[in-house]
Amino acid sequence: MKAHSSRVGVFVRIRPTAHFSQDLIECLPDGQTVNIHHRKDSRKPQDSRKSQLSSWSFQLAGILQDVSQEELYARVCRRVVLGALDGYNGTLMCFGQTGAGKTYTMTGSTESYKQRGIIPRALQEVFQEMAKRTDYAFSVHLSYLEIYNEILVDLLSSLQDLPQLSPRGMVVVEEPGRGVFIRGLSLHPVHSEEEALNLLFEGEMNRIIGSHALNRNSSRSHCIFTVHIESRSRTLSVAKYVTSKLNLVDLAGSERLGKTGSEGQMFKEAMYINKSLSFLEQAILALADRRRDHVPFRQSKLTHALKDSLGGNCNTVLVANIYGEAAQIEETLSTLRFASRMMCVRTNPAVNEHMDPAAQIKKLQKDVHMLKEELSFYNTLVNRPRVMYEPLSEAQLAEIHSQVQRYLKGSLEEISIISIRQVQAVFAQFKLAVQEQEQKVKAQLCQTFNLMEKDQSAYTAAIKEWDTRGSTEDVEALRPSSTKANTKMSKDKQSQSKRQGEGSPVSKKRLESASKSKLNFVQMPEREQESQEPDTESQDTQESQPPGNEPFNPDSTPSKAEAFEDFKVGRGSKINRILKENKAVLLERRSLLRQLTEEINDVKREIDCTTATIQQHLTRGGQGQYLVMEGEPVLQEPDGTSLMQLRELKALYRQRYEVLRDVKAEVNYCQHLVDQCRVRLLSEFENWYKKSFLVPEEELDITIDRTLEQGEDNQRLLPDNSSSESFYNARYRTLKRRTALSFTPVQRNSSARSGQRRLPPILPVS
Numbered sequence: 142m143k144a145h146s147s148r149v150g151v152f153v154r155i156r157p158t159a160h161f162s163q164d165l166i167e168c169l170p171d172g173q174t175v176n177i178h179h180r181k182d183s184r185k186p187q188d189s190r191k192s193q194l195s196s197w198s199f200q201l202a203g204i205l206q207d208v209s210q211e212e213l214y215a216r217v218c219r220r221v222v223l224g225a226l227d228g229y230n231g232t233l234m235c236f237g238q239t240g241a242g243k244t245y246t247m248t249g250s251t252e253s254y255k256q257r258g259i260i261p262r263a264l265q266e267v268f269q270e271m272a273k274r275t276d277y278a279f280s281v282h283l284s285y286l287e288i289y290n291e292i293l294v295d296l297l298s299s300l301q302d303l304p305q306l307s308p309r310g311m312v313v314v315e316e317p318g319r320g321v322f323i324r325g326l327s328l329h330p331v332h333s334e335e336e337a338l339n340l341l342f343e344g345e346m347n348r349i350i351g352s353h354a355l356n357r358n359s360s361r362s363h364c365i366f367t368v369h370i371e372s373r374s375r376t377l378s379v380a381k382y383v384t385s386k387l388n389l390v391d392l393a394g395s396e397r398l399g400k401t402g403s404e405g406q407m408f409k410e411a412m413y414i415n416k417s418l419s420f421l422e423q424a425i426l427a428l429a430d431r432r433r434d435h436v437p438f439r440q441s442k443l444t445h446a447l448k449d450s451l452g453g454n455c456n457t458v459l460v461a462n463i464y465g466e467a468a469q470i471e472e473t474l475s476t477l478r479f480a481s482r483m484m485c486v487r488t489n490p491a492v493n494e495h496m497d498p499a500a501q502i503k504k505l506q507k508d509v510h511m512l513k514e515e516l517s518f519y520n521t522l523v524n525r526p527r528v529m530y531e532p533l534s535e536a537q538l539a540e541i542h543s544q545v546q547r548y549l550k551g552s553l554e555e556i557s558i559i560s561i562r563q564v565q566a567v568f569a570q571f572k573l574a575v576q577e578q579e580q581k582v583k584a585q586l587c588q589t590f591n592l593m594e595k596d597q598s599a600y601t602a603a604i605k606e607w608d609t610r611g612s613t614e615d616v617e618a619l620r621p622s623s624t625k626a627n628t629k630m631s632k633d634k635q636s637q638s639k640r641q642g643e644g645s646p647v648s649k650k651r652l653e654s655a656s657k658s659k660l661n662f663v664q665m666p667e668r669e670q671e672s673q674e675p676d677t678e679s680q681d682t683q684e685s686q687p688p689g690n691e692p693f694n695p696d697s698t699p700s701k702a703e704a705f706e707d708f709k710v711g712r713g714s715k716i717n718r719i720l721k722e723n724k725a726v727l728l729e730r731r732s733l734l735r736q737l738t739e740e741i742n743d744v745k746r747e748i749d750c751t752t753a754t755i756q757q758h759l760t761r762g763g764q765g766q767y768l769v770m771e772g773e774p775v776l777q778e779p780d781g782t783s784l785m786q787l788r789e790l791k792a793l794y795r796q797r798y799e800v801l802r803d804v805k806a807e808v809n810y811c812q813h814l815v816d817q818c819r820v821r822l823l824s825e826f827e828n829w830y831k832k833s834f835l836v837p838e839e840e841l842d843i844t845i846d847r848t849l850e851q852g853e854d855n856q857r858l859l860p861d862n863s864s865s866e867s868f869y870n871a872r873y874r875t876l877k878r879r880t881a882l883s884f885t886p887v888q889r890n891s892s893a894r895s896g897q898r899r900l901p902p903i904l905p906v907s
């Protein structure tokens with residue numbers, strides 16, 4: 142319940158006297174202010190210089206002068222007592238000088254009903270009010286604690302049948318949810334005002350007897366009479382209930398040691414009282430100061446026992462009892478100072494609400510039962526009698542399992558759903574089935590690929606491919622070409638021709654897919670064009686190649702040359718075919734280039750010849766002269782025929798030269814494509830070989846060189862050193878750059894590597 146902030150209610154009660162000092166104690170008509178006028182050294186009136194009059198004004202909740210016990214209860218206590226019945230903790234406390242009327246106020250006369258004090262009136266009120274509140278069941282327990290010289294005394298222990306605890310056996314403790322309480326202090330259930338009063342008086346009696354027996358003054362102790370109330374609603378079937386504690390505290394007298402002149406036992410008592418009241422005051426000061434986090438409650442038994450009764454969630458009221466006589470003015474002043482400090486303490490009263498777990502369970506069970514009945518009624522109305530709401534039995538779960546299995550196999554068309562529980566169980570069965578299937582496939586894959594823990598990537602790739610295919614039956618088809626290649630290669634040693642014709646199953650697949658795909662004649666296919674980026678290329682390669690890996694075994698590993706041959710007809714057939722096609726085009730272009738070059742050179746020779754003839758004719762200067770050329774007399778025409786011929790020849794030369802230049806550019810480009818295809822073929826072969834046979838690096842270098850030596854057309858594509866990887870990288874980068882430069886002529890000595898005929902040099906035109 143929401144707490145609301147309030148102040149501690151502080152009232153001053155002036156003990157009736159025939160010698161009330163009106164000069165010193167001035168009660169203002171507002172009923173809340175009392176002014177004290179005090180001559181500091183009033184005991185020495187002869188010293189007029191020292192006897193200065195000082196005044197203090199105290200603003201309190203109420204000044205109670207000449208008020209009856211009844212009025213005091215009504216004005217001060219009723220609200221707190223009724224609050225306790227609503228679940229608020231309450232504390233009513235009397236503080237003041239010895240004999241100022243604390244016990245009179247708190248307990249009153251035990252002989253006169255009219256003079257009875259707060260406690261009997263509170264008990265009466267509690268039981269009367271309980272009788273009125275018929276909707277609630279109350280239970281009331283009482284305890285009566287005395288604190289004497291820091292010793293806890295149970296004033297009602299005599300009523301217990303249990304073995305009496307020693308005073309030192311009681312201890313102030315705090316527990317979460319229960320707050321502060323005295324462990325060992327007896328709690329007595331009471332069902333009527335009378336029973337309660339019996340206990341009060343019993344306690345009073347014990348207090349007096351105890352003080353006699355122990356030779357101590359009964360007024361030299363603090364007493365805390367506590368009414369414990371618990372209230373539960375009779376009408377509302379809720380598990381909530383409220384509890385409260387009503388503490389009625391009669392504090393020991395608060396006079397100064399020096400004033401009483403006490404000695405011995407009395408001195409000791411006074412010392413304890415002063416100490417505990419001083420700690421009480423410190424606690425009050427700390428409570429009043431909102432900036433302070435720590436309140437020193439544990440300094441004394443009194444403050445510790447009153448920890449949750451002074452501030453906190455409690456309705457707290459203090460009655461400060463004072464004398465009205467001038468002789469007690471200093472003690473009165475001291476009491477009022479304490480009272481005004483107490484006025485500063487703020488509290489946040491809140492109902493102590495609890496949940497009864499047993500009642501809560503009962504309530505929930507009842508709710509469930511009712512809801513089931515409601516559902517059953519509803520199902521009857523909508524003609525659904527088979528619905529069940531209980532947890533599924535073993536037999537029912539087995540039936541669901543069977544249904545799901547039949548559904549997955551296809552022998553059951555649908556699973557009829559009749560309850561949420563059943564839906565959950567069906568889903569659980571599906572989940573189980575998927576997990577089982579996964580395990581099965583995993584085991585199958587492990588068996589197929591001989592996977593080891595360290596080779597997670599191969600497994601992931603296998604799973605990926607399996608997912609793509611979506612069927613466990615395809616697992617066999619996923620067998621790596623390496624595995625099959627191994628098998629096949631061993632077979633190939635017996636049947637070479639068969640290998641050439643058929644290839645491995647995977648190779649066949651690849652060939653089929655390659656034949657289906659659109660091939661560009663001279664240009665690299667789109668993928669190859671893009672494959673200038675090595676990553677794209679390798680990704681593509683990985684996607685299309687089988688994922689299986691086998692641990693490297695030199696004995697079972699085919700030679701690089703064998704593997705390369707197999708690769709060209711299988712896995713690398715596509716790129717190999719493109720390479721071949723590009724090479725054919727290159728040869729054709731080279732041939733054309735050669736032809737053109739020869740043509741041009743012929744034209745050049747003709748030009749030279751014609752030029753020479755014209756020059757001779759011009760030198761002799763005659764007309765119709767004959768020149769002997771190649772043994773034949775040739776008439777030299779003096780007209781412009783030779784000049785015309787020369788002009789035509791030169792034009793032809795230029796025209797053929799233009800064509801030749803274009804063809805040469807084409808040859809260069811074709812050469813570039815052929816190189817690219819070669820690098821690609823070898824690069825893919827290396828990847829495939831590495832993945833298929835897990836060849837160690839050093840082994841790979843040797844095998845690569847060997848393979849390349851035995852490569853296609855016995856061409857030496859790579860230099861004879863072992864740094865093939867570096868070479869491939871450099872070559873690849875160069876190709877990229879060359880592609881970017883497009884038709885730019887490249888100076889290369891291709892004949893040294895390709896074995897092609899050297900192109901004839903083109904003769905310059907003068």
Ligand SMILES: Nc1ncnc2c1ncn2[C@@H]1O[C@H](COP(=O)(O)OP(=O)(O)OP(=O)(O)O)[C@@H](O)[C@H]1O
Pocket residue numbers: 155156157237238239240241242243244245246359360361392393394462
């Ligand atoms: N308001 C009052 N009306 C009538 N009598 C009173 C009143 N206040 C106190 N008395 C009387 O004064 C006497 C001392 O009062 P009381 O014992 O209550 O003082 P006290 O403060 O409890 O002292 P102590 O600290 O010694 O217990 C008692 O005889 C009591 O009847």
